[in-house]
Amino acid sequence: xxxxxxxxxxxxxxxxxxxxxxxxGRAPKIEILKGLDFELPRHSVTGIVGExxxxxxxxxxxxxxxxxxxxxxxxxxxxxxxxxxxHELKPLRxxxxxxxxxxxxxxxPRRTIADIIAAPLKKNGMGDNLARRIAEALTKVGLPExxxxxxxxxxxxxxxxxxxxxxxxxxxxxxVLADEIVSGLDVSTQAQILALLEKLAAEMGLTVxxxxxxxxxxxxxxxxxxxxxxxxxxxAGAIDALFAAPKHPYTRELIAAIPLPEIDPHWLDREPAKx
Amino acid sequence: xxxxxxxxxxxxxxxxxxxRVLRSVSLSVAPGEVRALVGESGAGKSMIGKAxxxxxxxxIRIAEGTIRLEGTDLGALPSKARRSLxxxxxxxxxxxxxxxxxxxxxIGPQMTDRLTKILAWESAKADKRIRQLxxxxxxxxxxxxxxxxxxxxxxxxxxxxxIAAAFAAEPRLIVADEPTTxxxxxxxxxxxxxxxxxxxxxGTALLFVTHDLGVVAKISQQVTVLYAGKVVEEADxxxxxxxxxxxxxxxxxxxxxxxxxxxxxxxxxxDAVLAGLAxxxxxxxxxxxxxxx
Numbered sequence: 001x002x003x004x005x006x007x008x009x010x011x012x013x014x015x016x017x018x019x020x021x022x023x024x025g026r027a028p029k030i031e032i033l034k035g036l037d038f039e040l041p042r043h044s045v046t047g048i049v050g051e052x053x054x055x056x057x058x059x060x061x062x063x064x065x066x067x068x069x070x071x072x073x074x075x076x077x078x079x080x081x082x083x084x085x086x087h088e089l090k091p092l093r094x095x096x097x098x099x100x101x102x103x104x105x106x107x108x109p110r111r112t113i114a115d116i117i118a119a120p121l122k123k124n125g126m127g128d129n130l131a132r133r134i135a136e137a138l139t140k141v142g143l144p145e146x147x148x149x150x151x152x153x154x155x156x157x158x159x160x161x162x163x164x165x166x167x168x169x170x171x172x173x174x175x176v177l178a179d180e181i182v183s184g185l186d187v188s189t190q191a192q193i194l195a196l197l198e199k200l201a202a203e204m205g206l207t208v209x210x211x212x213x214x215x216x217x218x219x220x221x222x223x224x225x226x227x228x229x230x231x232x233x234x235x236a237g238a239i240d241a242l243f244a245a246p247k248h249p250y251t252r253e254l255i256a257a258i259p260l261p262e263i264d265p266h267w268l269d270r271e272p273a274k275x
Numbered sequence: 276x277x278x279x280x281x282x283x284x285x286x287x288x289x290x291x292x293x294x295r296v297l298r299s300v301s302l303s304v305a306p307g308e309v310r311a312l313v314g315e316s317g318a319g320k321s322m323i324g325k326a327x328x329x330x331x332x333x334x335i336r337i338a339e340g341t342i343r344l345e346g347t348d349l350g351a352l353p354s355k356a357r358r359s360l361x362x363x364x365x366x367x368x369x370x371x372x373x374x375x376x377x378x379x380x381x382i383g384p385q386m387t388d389r390l391t392k393i394l395a396w397e398s399a400k401a402d403k404r405i406r407q408l409x410x411x412x413x414x415x416x417x418x419x420x421x422x423x424x425x426x427x428x429x430x431x432x433x434x435x436x437x438i439a440a441a442f443a444a445e446p447r448l449i450v451a452d453e454p455t456t457x458x459x460x461x462x463x464x465x466x467x468x469x470x471x472x473x474x475x476x477x478g479t480a481l482l483f484v485t486h487d488l489g490v491v492a493k494i495s496q497q498v499t500v501l502y503a504g505k506v507v508e509e510a511d512x513x514x515x516x517x518x519x520x521x522x523x524x525x526x527x528x529x530x531x532x533x534x535x536x537x538x539x540x541x542x543x544x545x546d547a548v549l550a551g552l553a554x555x556x557x558x559x560x561x562x563x564x565x566x567x568x
Binding site for chain 2: 243255269
């Protein structure tokens with residue numbers, strides 16, 4: 001791949017398994033990611049799919065260096081960021097933005113929406129023309145400027161997620177990690193948020209890692225996909241190719257388990273569905 | 276119509292301030308039939324299930340309408356008789372098995388309690404019945420599961436336990452409230468298959484609450500589409516998917532992801548559709564004007 005934004009090799013993350021910790025002893029390490037190799041192409045949305053416990057969120061957190069890998073190498077925009085200390089990461093934070101699953105818990109209840117969008121701008125040296133930047137960010141995600149005066153509880157789920165997107169994109173980052181950002185939303189709201197992200201990613205030339213448990217959503221939004229299971233990549237590649245001819249049995253199982261909104265009397269009895 | 280297992284007529288529920296949260300809902304479930312209640316949040320689908328089971332929160336009052344269980348008008352019964360009828364003839368499969376189970380008690384007594392304490396079965400009979408059901412939900416090590424605490428089981432396993440518990444007393448009607456929403460997609464398929472199998476074998480009527488039209492298509496024979504506590508459309512499942520009549524049903528279908536046709540799916544719902552719905556609801560509320568006139 002010519003000049004990807006992320007180049008990841010042998011990425012491993014091990015965390016202490018607190019369920020196995022003895023009272024005074026050290027908790028044994030549990031391997032969450034077991035040596036992943038992949039690249040994220042620039043200006044493109046890559047889906048990362050997997051079921052619970054697959055390690056997809058840990059992978060996302062390692063990419064934006066919220067956690068430090070135990071082994072392997074993460075290269076971001078040509079630079080090795082695997083073991084950078086927090087003060088060395090600081091200038092890169094602007095380019096490594098995140099949108100979270102649950103905006104209800106990721107937005108401060110005591111701050112106005114304008115304050116919430118302003119905080120990372122100030123932190124990253126973009127504190128000039130704040131009012132204009134906030135207004136632009138809100139407009140970009142389809143919210144009226146007056147929403148800047150509101151608090152999170154005054155917004156619907158979809159509006160809150162728009163604020164999450166506005167906060168991340170106000171910084172014009174190179175990379176956005178979107179972790180299950182539509183999974184708590186109603187289908188009609190989900191469709192709006194995806195359409196918005198799709199439009200903004202194209203307009204701004206964003207590189208996005210879109211983490212989801214839902215392959216149908218990834219099919220719509222992403223150019224390529226990484227399928228994860230138990231901390232390993234089982235299959236990766238162009239989204240069309242993956243759906244046309246899934247290579248790994250687990251990918252086939254995942255696709256076959258999606259209930260399509262159409263009548264199919266034999267679907268329930270059809271393998272693979274281990275029972 | 277007396278052949279229905281469940282018959283809801285003209286049911287309206289209100290908040291303390293008089294706002295209607297269920298708007299003259301009518302629906303029925305025949306014995307052994309699966310009816311899906313589908314809608315987005317605030318549609319009132321779970322609330323209908325709660326009204327049937329007699330567990331509406333105290334802030335919500337039934338203002339009008341009847342709920343008949345196998346012909347008996349629940350509202351006409353004294354509360355004790357009503358509770359024991361509901362307890363004997365219905366069961367619930369909840370969304371989140373972790374909150375439905377007591378974290379500090381082993382699975383075994385939690386499953387038999389309902390049979391021994393509420394239905395007054397002898398404990399040997401209850402034990403035997405529970406083991407039989409665990410076998411039906413394909414739990415291979417029943418002894419280990421019965422000894423476990425809820426947190427020691429996976430989400431799918433916990434949901435199997437609750438499905439077994441729901442079918443154990445041979446209820447005539449089961450309310451399943453988003454039973455697979457918290458599960459991974461491969462586990463969801465296993466659980467849907469299990470519910471469908473048990474429902475068929477036991478001939479149980481099922482009121483299946485879900486937000487997912489994909490799940491509706493796979494599990495139900497009849498469908499009620501709800502919006503803001505109002506029935507928007509009712510049809511058998513084949514007709515609903517072949518020719519949805521209401522614009523909101525069509526919009527919901529277009530908003531539902533479909534990997535076989537990504538560009539035609541995940542379409543945002545048109546504002547005109549929502550405006551139309553708001554007008555329908557305002558109209559219905561004007562002509563309602565409160566119970567008894």
